Amino acid sequence: MDRDKILLTPGPLTTTLRTKLAMLKDWGSWDADFNTVTASVRKSLLDIIHGHDSHVVVPLQGSGTFSVEAAIATLVPHDGHVLVLDNGAYCKRAARISSLMGRRCTVLGFEDSIPVDPAALQQALAKDASITHVVLIHCETSAGVLNPLQAVADVCGAHDKGLIVDAMSSFGAIEIDARKTRFDALIAASGKCLEGVPGMGFVFIRKAVLDACAGRSQSLAMDLYDQYQYLEKTTQWRFTPPTHVVVALHEAIAQFEAEGGQPARLARYTNNYETLIGGMSKLGFKPFLDPAIQAPIIVTFHAPAHPKYDFKSFYAAVRAHGFLLYPGKLTQVETFRVGCIGAIGQSEIEQAVHAVALALTDLGIAVASE
Ligand SMILES: *Cc1c(COP(=O)(O)O)cnc(C)c1O
Secondary structure, eight states: OOOOOEEOSSSSOOOOHHHHHTTSSOOOTTSHHHHHHHHHHHHHHHHHTTOTTTEEEEEEESOHHHHHHHHHHHHSOTTOEEEEEESSHHHHHHHHHHHHTTOEEEEEEOOTTSOOOHHHHHHHHHHOTTOOEEEEESEETTTTEEOOHHHHHHHHHHTTOEEEEEOTTTBTTBOOOTTTSOOSEEEEETTSTTOOOSSEEEEEEEHHHHGGGTTTOSOSTTOHHHHHHHHHHHSSOSSOOOHHHHHHHHHHHHHHHHHTHHHHHHHHHHHHHHHHHHHHHHTTOOBSSOGGGBOTTEEEEEOOOOTTOOHHHHHHHHHHTTEEOEEOOOSSSOEEEEEOOSSOOHHHHHHHHHHHHHHHHHHTOOOOOO
16 A cells, blocks of 8 residues: 555654645755744744753754764863763764764763663762763663653753753653753754654754854864854855755644644653553563653563564564564663654554554464453
């Protein structure tokens, strides 16, 4: 059937028809019409975090990782020292980026099944005064853990350390308020909880640290300070903008606002999450995480302990019923993941659970009955 499959993934994700239709036009990057769209997107993004007084927002071409790399290279001085709070693959990626950018990097490791610990951060900062910046992944998408942003920001604030937050998979769904939470940089992207299409990231930079960022990045294309200056001066992106991605994000944000903003999005995703957990547990699936630390963004399930199970055939069987799952990203246990985000609601999740049940039957894996 020629119908889009529903994406149960943490981005790219299922978007609305209205968002897709916004991409059916050509836009000139010099044209005032397009630059008005860019300005409107930037204003809306600052609205979401109540950040107009404290922060600027700098959009950047590329996937989310491009913006993480750009933020570290623009924010951290060459002789700076980054401490990464590590409880998953995206944390390890941030540490690798820091090292590749030539910054000294220390990793404070935690299990991937628990949030990072602000008390351990406190001790690490007390012990090593050379640390200048802390990197936190807000929602660790590898397992789905929600990390304690406010507590980590408070510790960083008390020690006067810069905090760089990768809020890629939480932004727009979990509350982030720049009036309450101090961070030097916070990174997210178009194709996650704002339900745009992938292709651009954006970084909120605290105004108080902005001037010191001049000339720091060793990259021309990913220098957020230069991108910011150019945008302010000309209203244009510095190099060719992802025009269709920007207009789709503009349309996605209009729908986000009409839905009721972050609280409404969180409520829809929470309902998706609860519907998913309820339905999957009836099929015998157990989530990997304690619900108390689980973000309603993406759920890691233990794979069925059945000789006929392997992820590839399970994926293909669910796909044949119209839904795309996501592989697990844990090294110790066999898992798969199901995203709760995107332009989907309870009925899509109910259908997804039904597709999983059909897939189990297709594969000859018995369905648990309760
Ligand atoms: C999606 C995501 C990213 C960015 O991944 P890209 O594939 O580069 O878009 C970074 N961090 C987290 C926590 C994410 O969920």
